[in-house]
Structures are given as structure tokens and as C-alpha cells.
Amino acid sequence: MAEISAKLVQELRQKTGAGMMDCKKALKETEGNIDEAIDWLRKKGIASAGKKSDRIAAEGLVETYIQPDNKVGVLIEVNCQTDFVARNEAFKVLVTNLAKQSAGADSVEALLAQPYIDNNSVTVEEFIKETIATLGENIQVRRLVKFCLGDQAGVVDSYIHTGGRVGVLVQVVATSVNEDVKGLARNAAMQIAACPNVEYVTVNDIPAEVVAKEKSIEMAKDDLGNKPENIKEKIVQGRIEKRLKEMALLDQPYIRDQGISVEDLVKQVQAKAGGTVQVTSFVRYVLGEGIEKQEISFADEVAAQMGIK
Helix, strand or coil: CCCCCCHHHHHHHHHHHHCCCHHHHHHHHCCCCCHHHHHHHHHCCCHHHHHHHHHCCCCCCCCCCEEECCCCCEEEEEEEHHHHHHHHHHHHHHHHHHHHHHHHCCCCHHHCCEEEEEEEEEHHHHHHHHHHHCCCCEEEEEEEEEEEECCCEEEEEEEEEECCEEEEEEEEEEECCCCHHHHHHHHHHHHHHCCCCCCCCCCHCHHHHHHHHHHHHHHHHHHHHCCCHHHHHHHHHHHHHHHHHHHHHHCECCCCEEEHHHHHHHHHHHHHCCCCCEEEEEEECCCCCCCCCCCCCCCHHHHHHHHHC
């Protein structure tokens, strides 16, 4: 059999939208005949699935996986086109499996290249293509992040809010770990889920360019136009300090006790645990943020699910 060149695989991929491994397999099965390979993919339902890759995938689920020892955690976003498919059990199982499998991957690309957790005969990318063909919608692993404590003592935990539309992954490093430290990690994740403006752990973590941008915005506001320059500077400084605190996790009023800040909570846990306790990192995903959503009627969702064109 003739060797299948990368150029031929790429050509078939461009014609069908199918995955690279699917194209390579099709060409092997058809001894490099690209027209027969297209027919082979169509018979398998893969070529039609590939064509769905143009469709905007803005629905789906945000999911997490935390290893039992709380030393490794993953946050992942998997998108589909409609909420109808996002509620489908097959899609939910796929997302759960991808979150678990991501504990062994450092990027979306690495994840897609792995043998699929429930079927080692295909890669994750190939299995997703099969699921696309079954469910009739484009499915994409959009992004993932992994925290790994390694030799550090601490806790990685997560929180999923509003049925998989908001997800948080948080890392707490501590001299020693007890139930209070574990509780802090979970409560911090819940806090971050409830605070959409929070982007950094502390004010000191905010980059200088972000501070400068906020200052330029405040300085240009109309209500300061007639103020003397020295007065304007003082007003802007006060506003900037308030704005930066809104962006910092430790400065937030604790959602379970508004009388203390998150920083106060950390200090309380530290006093009980002994040694040091620090929230060192977090990531917050909101489903579909930054994606221009495709409008679709409920009737179209049903038609898509039933395979009606």
C-alpha cells in the first residue's frame, strides 16, 4: 500500500472537516484514493460531523475533576451548539470523562491526542467526532486548566455553579492540612463563583498596566472635568483603591459572614491550622464567555437532535 502523505491527509481534512486521525484512517482504508476516502468518511458519519465544525458552539458545560488526595485539580469547558444537547446524558458523560482524563494532560491539544478513557482504541479527538455524528452538533473542548501541588502541602478544590455554567478551581498552600484548610479551599471557590469582578488574589497581584488603565479611565470621567488637578488626583486615587479592592479576592466581604473579609477568614483558618495558609491561585470559567452565540429556536434544537435537516 502506498504511504499516506501528510499533504494528502490535510487535503482530505480540508474537503471534509473530519479529524486528522479519521482522514488518515480513511486514506489507508481506500489506499490513498481521496474520493473513496470521502465516501468512506460519509458512510461512517464522520464527514458530515466534520462539516458541523463551522457551527458556533457557545452552549455546553463547565466541569471539574479533583483527585481524591486534593493535590491535583482540573477545570474544563466543553462546548456544544444548544442547551438541548448540553442536557443530553451522552454529552454529560463525555464532559465528566474529559474532566477526569484532563488530570493527565497539560493542554487541550495533549488531551485530544490521548486514548479516550472509556475506549482506548480511539483518541479523545476521534471519540468526540463520533459523538458529534451521534448528537448532530459541533462539540469542542474549548479550554482547560490544571493545578498540581506536587510536593507542596495544601488543597486543590473546585465549585460548579448554576448547573455547569460557572466553574472555579482554587489552590490553597498550607504548612499542614486539616479540615479547616479543606473548608477554606471550598469556601474560597464558592466566594469566587459569586464574585464576577474578582480577578486576583490580592491587590498586590494586579499588574501595573491594569492599574494605569483604570487610572486613565477615572481621570477622563466627565464629573472631574472642572476640578483642580490636585483635587482630581485625590478623588481618582480613592476611586482606584476602591476599584482594585473589588478585583482582589482577599478584600471581599466573606459571603457566609459579611462582618469579616476573606482575608480575615484566611487568618482564622491559619490560627487554627498553625503555620501558614495562603490562597495562591484561582481560575473562574463562565460558559461561553467571549463567544458570539448563535441564535436558534427550540424547534431547530429539536430538529437538530432528531437529525432533521
